[in-house]
Amino acid sequence: MASVTLHDVSKSYDAAVPAVADLTLEVVDGEFMVLVGPSGCGKSTLLRMIAGFVAPSEGSITIGGRDVTDVRPRDRDVAMVFQSYALYPHMTVRQNLEFGLKRRRQPRAAIDEQVSEAARVLELEPLLDRHPDTLSGGQRQRVAIGRAMVREPAVYLMDEPLSNLDAKLRVSMRSELARLHATLGVTTIYVTHDQTEAMTLGDRVCVLDGGVLQQVGEPRALYERPVNRFVAGFIGSPAMNFVEAEVIDDALVYGALRIPLDGRLRDELDGRRSVTVGIRPGDFDLDGDGAVRVTVTPELLEYLGGEQAVEFPLAERGERFVALVSPRAPIGLGRPLELCVASDRIHLFDHGSGLALRSGRDAVRRPLETR
Amino acid sequence: MRRPGFHLDAWRFTLYGAALIVAGICLFPYLVMVSTALKPDAELAGAQSWLPTAPNWSIFVDIWTDETVLRGLRNSLIIAFGVTFLTLACAIPAAYALARHRFPLRDGFMTVVLVTQMLSPIVVIVPLFQTATDLGLLGGFPGVILASSAFILPFSIWLLTGFFSAISTELEEAATLDACGRLATLWHVILPLSLPGLAATAVYSFLFGWNEFVISLTFLSAVPEKWPVTVGVFSSIGQWDIGWQALMMTALISTLPVLLLFSFVQKYLDRGFATLIGR
Ligand SMILES: Nc1ncnc2c1ncn2[C@@H]1O[C@H](COP(=O)(O)OP(=O)(O)O)[C@@H](O)[C@H]1O
Ligand SMILES: [Mg+2]
Numbered sequence: 001m002a003s004v005t006l007h008d009v010s011k012s013y014d015a016a017v018p019a020v021a022d023l024t025l026e027v028v029d030g031e032f033m034v035l036v037g038p039s040g041c042g043k044s045t046l047l048r049m050i051a052g053f054v055a056p057s058e059g060s061i062t063i064g065g066r067d068v069t070d071v072r073p074r075d076r077d078v079a080m081v082f083q084s085y086a087l088y089p090h091m092t093v094r095q096n097l098e099f100g101l102k103r104r105r106q107p108r109a110a111i112d113e114q115v116s117e118a119a120r121v122l123e124l125e126p127l128l129d130r131h132p133d134t135l136s137g138g139q140r141q142r143v144a145i146g147r148a149m150v151r152e153p154a155v156y157l158m159d160e161p162l163s164n165l166d167a168k169l170r171v172s173m174r175s176e177l178a179r180l181h182a183t184l185g186v187t188t189i190y191v192t193h194d195q196t197e198a199m200t201l202g203d204r205v206c207v208l209d210g211g212v213l214q215q216v217g218e219p220r221a222l223y224e225r226p227v228n229r230f231v232a233g234f235i236g237s238p239a240m241n242f243v244e245a246e247v248i249d250d251a252l253v254y255g256a257l258r259i260p261l262d263g264r265l266r267d268e269l270d271g272r273r274s275v276t277v278g279i280r281p282g283d284f285d286l287d288g289d290g291a292v293r294v295t296v297t298p299e300l301l302e303y304l305g306g307e308q309a310v311e312f313p314l315a316e317r318g319e320r321f322v323a324l325v326s327p328r329a330p331i332g333l334g335r336p337l338e339l340c341v342a343s344d345r346i347h348l349f350d351h352g353s354g355l356a357l358r359s360g361r362d363a364v365r366r367p368l369e370t371r
Numbered sequence: 372m373r374r375p376g377f378h379l380d381a382w383r384f385t386l387y388g389a390a391l392i393v394a395g396i397c398l399f400p401y402l403v404m405v406s407t408a409l410k411p412d413a414e415l416a417g418a419q420s421w422l423p424t425a426p427n428w429s430i431f432v433d434i435w436t437d438e439t440v441l442r443g444l445r446n447s448l449i450i451a452f453g454v455t456f457l458t459l460a461c462a463i464p465a466a467y468a469l470a471r472h473r474f475p476l477r478d479g480f481m482t483v484v485l486v487t488q489m490l491s492p493i494v495v496i497v498p499l500f501q502t503a504t505d506l507g508l509l510g511g512f513p514g515v516i517l518a519s520s521a522f523i524l525p526f527s528i529w530l531l532t533g534f535f536s537a538i539s540t541e542l543e544e545a546a547t548l549d550a551c552g553r554l555a556t557l558w559h560v561i562l563p564l565s566l567p568g569l570a571a572t573a574v575y576s577f578l579f580g581w582n583e584f585v586i587s588l589t590f591l592s593a594v595p596e597k598w599p600v601t602v603g604v605f606s607s608i609g610q611w612d613i614g615w616q617a618l619m620m621t622a623l624i625s626t627l628p629v630l631l632l633f634s635f636v637q638k639y640l641d642r643g644f645a646t647l648i649g650r
Pocket of ligand 2: 044
């Protein structure tokens with residue numbers, strides 16, 4: 001087991017824009033760290049730098065306190081689960097599991113013990129003599145994890161390991177992974193573009209955009225206190241609603257929406273006359289006593305089973321807002337509806353920079369890294 | 372309603388009919404070879420007949436006691452295996468480098484390799500002879516093997532580059548983490564996954580070596596005991612007298628290794644060609 005640190009790591013391929021820019025991150029020993037971001041944001045590049053397949057253009061990487069920037073991948077004591085699984089097609093499951101141990105000249109008895117232990121934990125015993133092409137996606141996935149497990153590495157690296165599975169299997173493999181991590185307790189760095197996966201799996205989550213680290217923190221911190229508009233919009237589903245509001249007569253106003261300014265909001269506004277307001281769909285209530293009340297006309301209703309999504313405009317020809325409400329609420333298309341939001345559920349972002357506005361005291365207590 | 376069975380049968384009939392015709396065309400030369408080999412001298416000279424009236428079966432036994440024929444077969448095998456080995460030994464590393472490394476002028480290099488494939492041995496035989504003389508490679512198998520391999524390397528490199536490129540790099544990275552260096556990755560992962568391509572390359576170079584004629588004829592002209600079957604058969608056509616029976620028999624025997632080879636590697640070849648034409 002080991003911690004992993006990245007110091008000011010950058011990577012530029014041939015393009016003018018770096019794939020990863022000046023990134024510093026510390027992954028604590030035993031932690032499950034998820035790297036999340038939209039496609040092409042540099043997640044794989046970052047993971048492959050940690051594995052040693054890609055050399056950083058600048059910066060250094062340490063694993064367990066040892067600087068491994070110039071160390072070969074095989075000597076870094078990391079194991080990787082690939083997106084394509086990358087199982088050796090010409091070897092049986094058992095041979096796939098054994099291969100790395102054999103190459104490392106481990107004694108036969110130790111190899112057998114490791115393999116049967118992994119096969120037991122991952123329920124691979126009946127599959128040991130089959131070839132990968134005769135296995136289902138979920139089974140291949142488990143073999144790929146098994147191949148990483150038998151090595152007993154200091155760090156697991158996983159690059160979108162669930163993205164090739166169908167939705168149902170993905171959910172069950174997700175809890176399987178969480179269970180494995182809870183038992184083994186090995187430092188894991190996990191890449192995904194799926195924010196639900198990130199939120200459910202990560203002890204902490206690191207959000208990347210355009211090769212730049214946006215925010216690192218526990219899932220709850222990312223959800224409750226996003227540092228900027230990008231993180232706010234990326235984390236959470238359905239995504240946060242945003243509008244550009246103006247300060248008029250002691251309130252933030254956009255169309256029908258009128259948010260009375262209280263102490264916190266006034267602090268955060270810090271004299272600005274216009275600001276980006278963010279409200280999560282789940283923060284709307286039908287019959288709460290929230291300070292922000294707005295009457296809207298639903299234009300689209302989506303029944304989701306456990307809840308229903310209501311879409312409505314706040315201003316004429318404005319973008320639609322989404323609110324999640326109880327599925328039993330008596331709502332009809334075109335029938336006016338009163339929604340309310342608690343004032344402390346309102347997020348404010350700077351219009352130009354997109355940074356979340358924080359009141360003076362708050363900003364000092366909460367640096368970029370929210371824990 | 373029409374019975375579907377009828378369609379199927381008509382289709383099968385056509386298919387098998389066509390296959391039979393093709394097979395007949397392919398087998399016809401063999402028929403002539405066997406029939407000629409079995410004819411006594413008298414029947415060769417006079418009016419032509421399809422089948423010998425008094426077949427001389429002993430030719431099947433006699434041919435195996437003919438020193439020159441046996442020696443020719445042995446020489447051909449040495450050359451063919453030599454060419455196969457040398458071609459694979461050079462094409463594998465070359466193709467691996469081309470498939471996995473991006474270096475300056477790589478595409479240019481690939482084109483040049485392809486262009487050299489367009490040369491036929493006969494075109495360059497004179498300078499080749501000169502070079503072999505200068506290097507002291509005349510009169511021995513190494514010279515013939517070296518020169519022959521040079522002619523199939525381009526095709527082999529292209530073929531294998533295609534196969535190697537098709538293997539996912541994640542697989543190689545997995546091998547890297549499993550403590551494989553470049554060579555171990557090649558040996559444990561790349562080569563086992565390229566068997567169809569390797570089989571195709573091996574068959575192709577073996578056939579080239581087995582059928583090779585011009586280079587052996589030029590390089591080995593002074594040493595008849597090293598002639599392969601091709602040169603031996605050619606030289607047995609004397610000015611006055613052609614030993615037709617022996618000639619046909621030798622030709623027949625010389626196709627045997629090729630048939631054997633194909634029956635061994637056919638399953639790989641099928642997969643190889645399937646991959647080449649994109650499944
Ligand atoms: N080997 C490479 N050569 C050149 N550019 C690359 C290479 N790998 C990735 N990139 C570029 O770097 C950026 C980040 O890619 P990647 O790390 O794969 O993103 P992600 O995994 O987040 O989708 C992309 O713009 C991609 O096109
Ligand atoms: Mg990726």
